[in-house]
């Protein structure tokens with residue numbers, strides 16, 4: 112039999128005096144190494160780290176690719192990507208492989224995050240009398256909302272700059288013209304700013320916790336995570352603001 116317990120909060124900041132929380136029986140042990148890994152907390156954390164690293168690698172490459180709008184030909188960059196490995200995968204084939212890997216990484220990253228959050232809520236049925244402020248506390252508390260904002264943004268962004276249906280120009284292959292048509296409007300820039308800032312906080316906390324798991328010192332992890340998150344945030348936001356202020360036309 113299962114008991115469902117709601118988290119019991121201490122009241123008026125004092126320690127809660129409650130009866131011991133009923134323990135949920137363990138599920139039968141999953142068979143096979145991948146299943147056992149996925150069933151364990153450490154395995155889910157490893158999945159979050161690996162998929163987070165894949166998504167981070169994509170973001171870094173995407174940000175650098177976007178910066179070609181300042182120095183070169185962003186339309187040519189799109190063609191270059193689609194020609195990569197074309198003899199093996201066909202024109203644009205690599206882009207589809209990357210899309211499949213990204214979708215899988217996002218699904219695993221989100222599933223592991225939700226399951227880990229539920230598991231830790233079950234393991235702590237009595238609320239802390241006073242929760243200690245962790246390093247990067249604000250980012251940690253906003254991880255969930257950050258994740259939701261980023262997921263909504265990616266849906267909008269694909270309809271905007273990949274499918275072109277929400278873009279004022281929206282012509283396939285005319286990346287420069289599509290980007291400029293978008294960011295002439297302050298409200299589009301505002302929407303992108305909200306999403307990219309949420310992404311920055313999300314990255315900062317994710318990187319910090321990944322570096323801590325790898326055994327880095329807390330202060331060094333915090334500094335490295337902050338610098339990397341700022342570089343990604345500023346790198347992405349440079350394009351919309353350059354268009355808004357007429358630097359890129």
Ligand code: HEM
Pocket residue numbers: 170173177189206210213261265268269272273286290303306307310347348350351
């Ligand atoms: C704010 C600055 C950003 C700009 C100017 C921008 C620009 C673009 C453009 C022009 C494309 C279409 C590329 C093409 O057709 O080859 C694209 C695709 C995409 N972007 Fe962004 N992007 C930005 C931020 C982001 C962020 C923050 C994310 C993730 C959280 C993201 C995720 C994607 C994805 C998943 C695609 C689809 C790639 C594909 O076609 O498979 N972008 N972006």
